[in-house]
Amino acid sequence: MSIRTLHIGLGPIGNGVVKQVAARKGFRIVGAVDIDPAKVGRDLGEVAGLDRRLRVKVMADIAAAIKATKPDVALLCTSSSLARVMPEIEAVLKARVPIVSTTEELSYPAGRNARLAKRIHDLAKRARVAVVGTGVNPGYAMDALPIVLTGICERVDRIRVERIQDASIRRLPFQQKIGAGLTPAQFQAKVDAGTVRHVGLTESVSMIADAMAWKLDKITDVIQPRIAGERVSSQFLTVEKGQVCGIIQDGVGYRKGEPLVTLHMEAYLGSPETYDAVHVEGVPAIHSKVSGGFHGDIATASIAVNSVPKVLAATPGLHTMRSLPIPSWYGGR
């Protein structure tokens, strides 16, 4: 029997999820919701950029959509901010529907988000359904996978994860998001405004630290521009020498001044290599490298879809990638 899916949020990631679910066995898309008036009322296939109609009309209201379509699960891809998605999560849980979300701050709610996570956990338990936040990063490349790699260790002293991406092969919005083509001053202004920023390093550091039972006393998340040493171009734009060609972002978890967890990201035009690497200092030491890296856009949609059957089988409440069984591809049963 197919899993009936409701899709909330039809931006790039939400549409990527729609495309995968439409193409995979084991699913049936029954509903879709977006707040954009330009999308409401249209066919989901058209909105998501498929070459066929899905015979599902995009609706504006979550409660009405659930009532009309009776989904088994909601795939929620609207915002990075947990505070901003709270009303949506509450609407879905009120209707007792499980949730898989790509909301970065839901992947491992830390700090000021702990109270919201507690509320979601309580609502989910009352509704007797499970909720999880996931994605390639946070949710996998810089937290769940490094944790999995420590599973064969006798001792772990420190963990360093590197995610290095050549942005020139990515789509234009990604290249803009990382600040390519800006002056250093423009870049800093965007960092200060919070518009040039990967969301999730604090969550990933927290997930690793909790898995290792390391009590951190500080987590930092620092963004720097990567400056082009020479002129560099992509299909979409050209960056002159001295301008910003991308972003360097480091999330570090400290205990007594020692950096126990270091998450190092670079995404810039002209990177000679794209890869995801994990270095576990310990016994035995582990050096893992995925050449070509985990493709951001595809991988986030993939892991969200792959998490659906796991969330349907999970105990009620808010889960994380630490509490669910190991991730795996799902191609129907």
Place this chain on the structure above:
Amino acid sequence: MSIRTLHIGLGPIGNGVVKQVAARKGFRIVGAVDIDPAKVGRDLGEVAGLDRRLRVKVMADIAAAIKATKPDVALLCTSSSLARVMPEIEAVLKARVPIVSTTEELSYPAGRNARLAKRIHDLAKRARVAVVGTGVNPGYAMDALPIVLTGICERVDRIRVERIQDASIRRLPFQQKIGAGLTPAQFQAKVDAGTVRHVGLTESVSMIADAMAWKLDKITDVIQPRIAGERVSSQFLTVEKGQVCGIIQDGVGYRKGEPLVTLHMEAYLGSPETYDAVHVEGVPAIHSKVSGGFHGDIATASIAVNSVPKVLAATPGLHTMRSLPIPSWYGGR
């Protein structure tokens, strides 16, 4: 509060587990069992090769040891064969004690072992405790980890795993186990007798296939000698050109003649490199490599110990690495 451990089986792996548990926070060794009369009655620290006494006497009988020591968990490291460990598992479950075992055939009971697995599952549920079989291989390097890597895939077509080990840096029994120094005829005689053989490829192929929902119609497990192209030496022995320097073993899962899962192992003296690699053919394709590989002896003991808290928290019954939460190092809480 420390986890009280009972150690059943004090061979190389069992002793490796004892060493790790003795050195880690969060555990207290309360008992040990071995059938070898030369070990019974002696102090566990001495038997396990520690430089200190553990004030735990090795006993001969499992039921008596449990009654005397009241363990929270049994770490069972006696045999690769599920049929052979059944009496031990039954004795432990009769006393309602959870089990983590390095028994290869328990990692993912396949084929003729399915009936025994069903019996363990029923006994464990009745005893309201969990059981898992794990190790680096089977249990991790060629099954759980490749499965985790498919978690970010939109589509998976085939999986190939390579585990290549330079045996010259391993202990003598390992070098002998892989047939180093034998003539090709001697090697074949040992293969026929079942004494030169890695146990677990069928289990690993089955675990991957089940995770992908691939219905296989054939699983093969083929052993070949690796012949020395020139004279090669280790600390312990020398292999002449034309003699056997190690083993090549392939486990392959087929569907309609297509090899969907290929697990390729080589362990021989003089391998230029030691590594564990995973290649997922699909969208996106994934190429992962752990340089230096996962150290067999340490890693199996590590993952057994690391699995203890997960088994204590798991629902009653027989688990596998697919049903437990993601592996992670455990260093006490």
